[in-house]
Amino acid sequence: MDKIEELLTRGVDKIYPDKITLEKQLRSGKKLRLYQGFDPTGTKLHIGHMVGFRKLRQWQDLGHNVIFLIGDGTGQAGDPSGKTTARNKFMTQEELRANARDYVLQARKIVNFEGNNPIEILYNGDWLNKLGLVDILDIAGNFSLQQLSERDLFQERMKNGETVNLREFLYPLLQGYDSVAMNVDLEIGGSDQTFNMLCGRTLVKSMLNKDKFVMTTPLLTDSEGRKIGKTEGNVIGLTDEPKDLFSKIMGLSDDVIIKAFEYLTDVEMADIKTIEKKIKEGDNPMLYKKQLAYELTKQLNNEKAAVEAQENFEKTVQGSELPSEIIEIVSESNLTLIERLLKNKLVESRSEAKRLIEQGGVSFNDIKITDPDFLVTEGLLKVGKRKFVKIVKK
Secondary structure, three states: OOHHHHHHHOOOOEEEOOHHHHHHHHHOOOOOEEEEEEOOOOOOOEHHHHHHHHHHHHHHHOOOEEEEEEOOOHHHHOOOOOOOOOOOOOOOHHHHHHHHHHHHHHHOOOOOOOOOOOOEEEEOHHHHOOOOHHHHHHHHOOOOHHHHHOOHHHHHHHHOOOOOOHHHHOHHHHHHHHHHHHOOOEEEEEHHHHHHHHHHHHHHHHHHOOOOEEEEEOOOEOOOOOEOOEEOOEEOEOOOOHHHHHHHHHOOOHHHHHHHHHHHOOOOHHHHHHHHHHHHOOOOHHHHHHHHHHHHHHHHOOHHHHHHHHHHHHHHHHOOOOOOOOEEEEEOOOEEHHHHHHHOOOOOOHHHHHHHHHOOOEEEOOEEOOOOOOEEOOEEEEEOOOEEEEEEEO
């Protein structure tokens, strides 16, 4: 598979208007201006974002003009994609720009913001916040109420008696205008962004009188359609410590292995097909999941970190040994189990703490504790399969 064929097929869901037209332009040597947008409504990027980042890197490596767009303007409207209910809170531009600083630092693990062909960073608040009444009316005039309201997501909400906030309703128009403002040739985004990106295609045709390509990337999901990026309540972050990253990937369900190899690694497709065949023939999926964890840990860190993370996993989980380094917490007073978990950020929420305790996922000095009000004194606290904390008195 040559580089252009790989660009247009691996980790790609669909291409609009079609692959043949786009491939023809690329093989002619034309360099395209393209982008992917990210609304920084959170602070942590996870492995689900890697699908798009890796695709951006491929375009970048082939010499195209790639834009990393920070949605500090669209983020104020609130993307309704994937949301079954209306948002209760909308973020300010200041909050979004603060989060964006961390986004760039995390994304540079995969894409290049420096070098001979650096990815350009733009903020759509720079033009969206300057739009006047007539500008907004001109944009809206390219769409009918029926076009926007027929979106599956909105239809589902209305069917279930849920609110469709007009602020969210206008989101696709704002995202669509980004393509006009930047005068791009192509937009990349997850398949859940198809509606928004096609709105941009409509606006580019109407306002710039040219065609815009849309490349959708598949979502990393399990067999039930649940998005991957979180496991056991914890985000599998791009900047997680290597040992944590490795362990979290090992916690993914087996049905994610093949997709993750294809979307997130450089392992040859022929080798991935062989892995898929061997799993179907009865090989233990754990073998290949460990290979996947190694590949991702190496990609996001380095080979040394990947080796150490694998060794740690094999000792602490597969070998039932304690890790060589255990976090030590100096405590001046006893706390209940649930208070300790929350205070030391061993869980992300009170509900997660309760669930872990009720399911026997927390032990103290090798004894499972199912009482959330149990007083934690000095000793070894184990949370889940991989977190160990030693509590000592001051």
